[in-house]
Amino acid sequence: MQSVNVTFPSSTGINIAGTIDFPDSPPKAYAIFAHCFAGHRHTPGAARVCKQLTNFGIAALRFDFPGLGQSEGDFAETSFSENVADLKAAADWLGQEYNAPQLLIGHSLGGAAALAAAGSIDSVNAVATIGAPFDPAHSVLHYADKIGEVDKHGSVEVVLGGRRLTISRHFLEDLADTNPEDYLHHMRKPLMLVHSPIDQTVGIDNAQSIFRVTRYPKSLVALDKADHLVTKQGAAQRAADLIGAWAEQYIEPDHTPEAVGPEAAVSHLATGTRYGVVVRNNDRSISTDRSKADGGRGKGHTAEGLLMSALASGTAQAVKAAAKGMKLDDVNVTVTHIHEATFERRVDLVGQLSASEKSTLLAAGKDAEIVSLISSAHIVDVF
Numbered sequence: 001m002q003s004v005n006v007t008f009p010s011s012t013g014i015n016i017a018g019t020i021d022f023p024d025s026p027p028k029a030y031a032i033f034a035h036c037f038a039g040h041r042h043t044p045g046a047a048r049v050c051k052q053l054t055n056f057g058i059a060a061l062r063f064d065f066p067g068l069g070q071s072e073g074d075f076a077e078t079s080f081s082e083n084v085a086d087l088k089a090a091a092d093w094l095g096q097e098y099n100a101p102q103l104l105i106g107h108s109l110g111g112a113a114a115l116a117a118a119g120s121i122d123s124v125n126a127v128a129t130i131g132a133p134f135d136p137a138h139s140v141l142h143y144a145d146k147i148g149e150v151d152k153h154g155s156v157e158v159v160l161g162g163r164r165l166t167i168s169r170h171f172l173e174d175l176a177d178t179n180p181e182d183y184l185h186h187m188r189k190p191l192m193l194v195h196s197p198i199d200q201t202v203g204i205d206n207a208q209s210i211f212r213v214t215r216y217p218k219s220l221v222a223l224d225k226a227d228h229l230v231t232k233q234g235a236a237q238r239a240a241d242l243i244g245a246w247a248e249q250y251i252e253p254d255h256t257p258e259a260v261g262p263e264a265a266v267s268h269l270a271t272g273t274r275y276g277v278v279v280r281n282n283d284r285s286i287s288t289d290r291s292k293a294d295g296g297r298g299k300g301h302t303a304e305g306l307l308m309s310a311l312a313s314g315t316a317q318a319v320k321a322a323a324k325g326m327k328l329d330d331v332n333v334t335v336t337h338i339h340e341a342t343f344e345r346r347v348d349l350v351g352q353l354s355a356s357e358k359s360t361l362l363a364a365g366k367d368a369e370i371v372s373l374i375s376s377a378h379i380v381d382v383f
Contacts, residue, residue, distance in 0.1 A: 002272020314370025
């Protein structure tokens with residue numbers, strides 16, 4: 001995986017700071033992620049979700065809304081409607097510079113913005129939200145005791161996550177004028193709502209209300225034991241796994257990997273890594289890398305590990321093939337690299353087997369085709 005920082009113009013022309021997380025191979029599709037109220041692109045809900053989506057071949061753009069994070073602008077001068085327009089601007093820029101987004105994801109108020117923007121972004125084939133409120137105005141209800149100051153002074157300063165932010169009259173009036181049923185009724189995109197049943201900030205009833213108003217196809221999935229900001233270890237990654245697996249049925253691949261049969265293996269360097277390599281065999285991809293001790297990042301199988309895996313799996317398959325009619329429940333094979341070209345292979349047979357049957361099966365494993373293939377391999381180099 002590789003993360004690339006980018007800059008693009010907002011709906012009002014100011015500079016927006018963003019990051020695109022790329023998968024190891026050319027992306028199947030692109031997504032855009034809208035962060036939570038007064039958050040930024042590096043919050044766990046944004047960064048962890050987008051990075052995890054790369055495992056599904058999806059490249060995801062996460063960006064800071066104006067006046068937040070590293071983006072230009074004044075938060076006090078922004079509004080929910082402007083955030084919606086900025087999502088459209090991000091989609092236009094992504095389509096011009098890379099490929100148009102097919103998946104739109106939003107967290108909390110960003111989820112509401114994603115729902116509002118989805119209908120006007122033609123390339124989007126699916127929409128997913130995490131902890132999204134039914135009514136965008138929900139995001140400022142926690143400061144209800146200070147709202148009166150807006151009428152008196154025109155704005156109110158609040159502290160969120162240790163930062164002082166100014167909520168303006170314009171911001172509140174825009175929220176008040178936003179009717180979620182207007183855009184939810186008219187959104188005709190497949191929808192997934194991911195929501196924690198124990199969310200104390202935006203209750204699960206919000207997801208139920210969105211589900212009730214929107215059209216099919218739609219799904220409501222519980223993100224168990226997660227807090228609203230999905231900061232608990234593994235929560236954001238689980239949300240991404242749910243969304244990534246669901247979105248695959250709606251994505252039209254921008255890039256289709258070349259077909260590779262069982263008789264060949266084709267590799268290419270993994271994006272953004274030093275020694276990472278993606279290998280395809282039998283139309284399946286495997287990520288490989290060197291160990292950290294050998295200069296890599298340890299983010300995949302090592303070449304040596306693949307060799308040991310081949311020996312272990314080939315031995316187990318040979319034993320299974322020879323066990324017809326025998327009560328073999330399992331076969332555990334452990335291959336250990338001792339030194340240089342020496343490997344130790346241990347075979348553990350599980351089941352009600354006689355001494356004769358065990359001998360037969362061990363002999364089959366010893367003479368596994370993969371063993372003879374490796375020992376007698378003749379490599380013809382073509383350059």
